[in-house]
Amino acid sequence: MAAINRPTPASLHEYIWQREKNSRSRNPLLPSPEKILRYGAIVGSVIQCHSSMDRTMDQARLHICDLEKTGASVASGTVILADTLIRSKGRFSRSWHAPVGGLWGCLILADTFLTRARTILPLTLGISCCEAVRDLGVDKACVRWVNDVLFSGQKIAGFLVESFRSPQHGEEFHLLGFGININNNCFPDALENTAVSLSQILGSPVNLHDFTLSFLAKMAWNIGLLSYEEEQELGRSCSPEDEESHLLLDQWKSLSDTLGRRVLYGYDIQQHPLYEARVTGIRPDGAIVMQLGDGHEIIEHSGELQYL
Amino acid sequence: MSEEIDFDAILGKYHSDPYDYVEICATHTGRVSFKIAEGDTVNSPSGEWLHIPGSPLFEITREQNPKLVTAKTNGTISSVRQELEGQFVEAGEKLLTIRHPLKKKEVIEGILKEVLYLFPAPERAKYFFSLDIQSRIEKKGARAITIKPGDEIIIMSLMKRDTPIYYTGEAGVIHSVYFSPGLSVDQGQPLIGVCASEKLPLIQKVITRVKADWDKLADPGHLED
Secondary structure (H helix, E strand, O other), X not given: OOOOOOOXXXXXXXXXHHHHHHHHHOOOOOOOHHHHHHHHOOOOOOEEEEEEEOOHHHHHHHHHHHHHHOOOOOOOOOEEEEEEEOOOEOHHHOEOOXXXXXXXXXXXXXXXXXXXXXXXXXXXXXXXXXXXXXXXXXXXXXXXXXXXEEEOOEEEEEEEEEEEEOOOOOOEEEEEEEEEOOOOOOOOHXXXXXXXXXXXXXXXXXXXXXHHHHHHHHHHHHHHHHHHHHHHHHOOOOOHHHOOOXXXXXXXXXXXXXXXXXXXXEOOOOOOXXXXXXXEEEOOOOOEEEEOOXXXXXXXOOOEEEEO | OOOOOOHHHHHXXXXXXXXXXXXXXXXOOEEEEEOOOOOOEEOOOEOOOOOEOOOEEEEEEEOOEEEEXXXXXXXXXXXXXXHHXXXXXXXXXXXXXXXXXXXXXXXXXXXXXXXXXXXXXXXXXXXXXXXXHHHHHHHHOHXXXXXXXXXXXXXXXXXXXXXXXXXXXXXXXXXXXXXXXXXXXXXXXXXXXXXXXHHXXXXXXXXXXXXXXHHHHOOOOOOEO
C-alpha cells in the first residue's frame, strides 16, 4: 500500500532553497543563510515513505545494519516517514498514539559533531517544529525545555533522540525521532487533556505534505546552525563553555516560555517528580539553571519539566 | 587480584592513616586566587540534591571570566601552593590537597575499588541500566548478572538524548553500582564495579573482615562509622 505522505528529496530541496532561504534571508541579524543551509543540506538527502510500520527508530537501525551488510553506508540525513505507527512509544516505554494524519518519522544523522553540538542537538527538533507550527499562524506555540512543543499547556509534538552504533564498523549515528500531531484529532482517554493536534488548534485540516517540507527545511536550517557555530567556535580562541552566544540557543530562547517559570523537575516526571524550582536560565551547553526554594541554584543537564 | 590478602596490612594501613588525600588541580588555564589556607576545614556539597556548593577553594580567571571552584569533599586543607597565588597556571597544575577523614563505608569502597574493574562514565550525564539488564537485576540482583565486553549495559541520558553504553572491561558480575537513576555522574567517575564471578567469595570475605575488625582497630578519635 502506497504511503499517503510522500515528500521527495527534490521537493524538499526546492522548498529549502526557495522558501526557507528567502524566509531566513529576511532576518538581517542572521549571517550567511546560504552557508548555513548548505551545512544542513544533508537533511532529507534520502526520504523513505511507508504507509505503516512498527517504529521508525527500529526501521532506522535495521536500515543502517542492512546497508552495512552490503558494504554500503547509510546516507546521513536519511528521513524515514510512516503514515501510521503500530508500536510507537515515548520515553521510558510511555505509549505514543500515532494514527494516520500525524507526522511520524525519524531522521538519521551520522555523528560528525563536536561535543557541544552533540549535546544541544536535541534542541533542533523542538525549535524546528515550533517554527513550522508558528508559520501556520499558531503564534502561541512554545518550546518547553528540552524540546516539547506545547500550545496552551497541551502537547503538539514529542521527540526522542537515540544514539546507535552500527554493529559491523562501529559507526555512530543519531536517530532523531519525531511525532507531530497534525490532522489526527482523536486521542486515547489518557492523552485527551494533554495532547492536541494542529488541526484542532486551527479548526481546519493542515496540508500534511507542506508541513512535512516546512519541518524538514527548518531541521536543515537548525542542523546547519550547529555546524556553522562549530566552524565559528573552532576559529575562536576561547573554550565553547565560555561562549554565551550561540545562534541555536538564541533561537531556542526566543521560542521557549520556560525561562522564568515555576516548574516541577524530575528525571522521569510522570513516575518520579523530584523538586519544585524556578527556571532562571539556560547554559551554553543547553543545561537548565533553576533556583530552589532555599535560594540555591541547581543545574540539570537531563530530565523533564512540568509547568506549575 | 591476589588470592591471598593480607587483611592486617590493609586494615593497619587505614588504621595508621585513616585519611584520603585529595589533590585539587587547576581545571583549566588561568590566574589563581586562593580562598583557603593550610589547616582550614572545608565542607562538601550539601542539601537534599547536593545543590549547596562546598566551601570555596580558589578562583581561577581566564579571559576575564572568573570561576569559583568549591570543595567536592570535606576535610582539612593539608597543603596549599601559596607560591602560585596570583600566578597564571596551566590546566592540571596541582594547587592544594584536602585531607579527608575516611568512614568505614569509604574504607570498604576504597578496598573494593582497588580490586574491582571500574567502568567509568564517558560524560557528565544521568545513567540508568538498559531495559534488559534492569529487568534481570530486578529478578535476580546485580551480583547475579554476568556481563562481557560489547554488551549494552547502561543508557546515558543527556539533554533527552539516550545513548547506549557498551561495556568494555573484563567479563564478570556486577558487584557494585555507583550511580542512581536521576542523579548526574561526573565524567570519569565509576558507574559500576565488576569482578570475575569466582572472586565474589573472596571480595565478600574482604568486606566481612573489614566490618568485623573495624571496631577492634578503630581509634574513636579518628575513625567514624
